[in-house]
Amino acid sequence: AQTVTQSQPEMSVQEAETVTLSCTYDTSESDYYLFWYKQPPSRQMILVIRQEAYKQQNATENRFSVNFQKAAKSFSLKISDSQLGDAAMYFCAYRRGDTNAGKSTFGDGTTLTVKP
Amino acid sequence: SQTIHQWPATLVQPVGSPLSLECTVEGTSNPNLYWYRQAAGRGLQLLFYSVDIGQISSEVPQNLSASRPQDRQFILSSKKLLLSDSGFYLCAWSGGMGSYNSPLHFGNGTRLTVT
Numbered sequence: 001a002q003t004v005t006q007s008q009p010e011m012s013v014q015e016a017e018t019v020t021l022s023c024t025y026d027t028s029e030s031d032y033y034l035f036w037y038k039q040p041p042s043r044q045m046i047l048v049i050r051q052e053a054y055k056q057q058n059a060t061e062n063r064f065s066v067n068f069q070k071a072a073k074s075f076s077l078k079i080s081d082s083q084l085g086d087a088a089m090y091f092c093a094y095r096r097g098d099t100n101a102g103k104s105t106f107g108d109g110t111t112l113t114v115k116p
Numbered sequence: 117s118q119t120i121h122q123w124p125a126t127l128v129q130p131v132g133s134p135l136s137l138e139c140t141v142e143g144t145s146n147p148n149l150y151w152y153r154q155a156a157g158r159g160l161q162l163l164f165y166s167v168d169i170g171q172i173s174s175e176v177p178q179n180l181s182a183s184r185p186q187d188r189q190f191i192l193s194s195k196k197l198l199l200s201d202s203g204f205y206l207c208a209w210s211g212g213m214g215s216y217n218s219p220l221h222f223g224n225g226t227r228l229t230v231t
Contacts, residue, residue, distance in 0.1 A: 004159075033217050045206065045222040052217055091159060097217070102148055102210055103175075104220055106159040 002027045004094050006107035013082045014115050020067075021077045021110045023092030031097035034068070034075045035104070040088040048090070051075065053097065079112075087114045118143035122207045122223030130231055135180075135194040137226050139207030142188065147209040149190040150220065151182055154204040166190060167212065202230045 003026045013019035025034070036048040051059045051068050058066050063080045079086055092107040122139045129135060141147050148167050152160040162175045164182035172182050179198050183191045190207055205226045211218030 035219055037220070043204065043225050045208075045220070047219040047221075050217065050219055089157075093220075102215075102218065103150075103162055103165060104160075105162075108159040109157070111157075 002029070002032075002094050002096070002105045004092050004105050004107040006090075006092055006110050008110045009108070010111045010113070012113040012115060013079070013086075015082055015084060017082055018078060018080045019082055019112065021079075021090050021092075021112065023075045023077070023107055025073050025075065025092070025094050025105075027073070027094065027096075029096055029098070033095045033097055034066075035093040035095065036064070036066070036075075036077045037091045037093060037106075038086075038088045039091065039109070040085075045091075049077065082114050084114050084116060087112055118209075118221065120207065120209055120221055120223045122226060124226060125224060126227045126229075128229045128231060129197050131199055132196045135192070135197050135201070135228070137192040137205055137207075137228075139190045139192075139223055140188055141190075141209045144188070144209070144211075146187060146212040148212050148218075149184060149188075150208045150210070151190065151192050152206045152208060154206060154225075156204075160206065164192070197230045199230050202228055204228075 005024045032053045034051045038048045039045050049061045065078045067076045089109045091109045093104045095104045119142045150165045151163040166184040207223040208220040
């Protein structure tokens with residue numbers, strides 16, 4: 001079974017600074033997708049960024065980017081120019097790519113605090 | 117655009133009472149549907165998923181059941197709630213057949229407290 005590990009239960013960053021959240025995963029599959037989701041205090045889960053395993057290029061979405069190291073099974077999220085609104089719990093998730101069911105496995109999350 | 121509705125937002129139920137949480141999706145057809153449970157400060161545990169009407173897959177043996185009576189309706193039920201059923205329940209949908217890179221789209225969640 002696939003597992004997703006987020007080794008940092010809590011992180012903090014100064015406003016306007018950069019922070020990196022870590023995620024590692026374990027799988028024997030070659031076709032899969034990785035996601036970062038954000039859950040603010042409202043608890044509404046929203047997608048931050050996604051990465052296809054077959055793509056070597058790291059995904060970017062505005063201030064959010066990933067460092068995808070397939071051989072190391074690592075998928076970290078970098079938030080640049082951190083804003084107060086980035087304060088949330090961040091979840092890394094894995095999804096197999098060869099099945100329609102598309103079940104996602106989540107890490108336990110990292111709570112990010114942004115200091116003004 | 118696609119939207120997902122989940123209700124109720126909060127629920128307080130006594131032990132032994134029945135449960136029904138409902139989720140509907142608009143603006144898409146043949147979605148995959150999911151029920152997740154989130155313990156306080158923790159990740160999401162997949163409870164049930166469905167890729168078609170009337171088809172339900174269970175991930176964790178438990179006191180709960182799910183049904184999909186219509187294409188875009190997903191219901192989480194229990195005949196008799198246990199204290200351990202308390203938690204935050206999230207309904208989600210993703211693209212169906214062929215949409216392998218589709219992310220999950222979540223409802224606003226239901227906070228269930230069993231007393």
